[in-house]
Amino acid sequence: MNLKEKLQQLAQERQNLQVAMIEITGAMKILEQQILEAEPELVQPSNTEASTRESKTKSLKSKA
Numbered sequence: 501m502n503l504k505e506k507l508q509q510l511a512q513e514r515q516n517l518q519v520a521m522i523e524i525t526g527a528m529k530i531l532e533q534q535i536l537e538a539e540p541e542l543v544q545p546s547n548t549e550a551s552t553r554e555s556k557t558k559s560l561k562s563k564a
Contacts, residue, residue, distance in 0.1 A: 501509075
């Protein structure tokens with residue numbers, strides 16, 4: 501195989517990989533959207549740590 505043929509082969513392989521990357525990116529976006537629709541509570545972070553801290557502070561004040 502001469503250099504010109506090898507270059508053409510590599511160009512074709514690169515194009516195939518670019519198409520595959522576009523397809524994978526699209527599939528990832530679809531999956532991300534499906535996950536967000538299925539579990540909307542994950543979109544907004546819960547403030548459980550802040551709530552716990554606030555509860556402890558209130559209970560300490562009420563004991564004092």
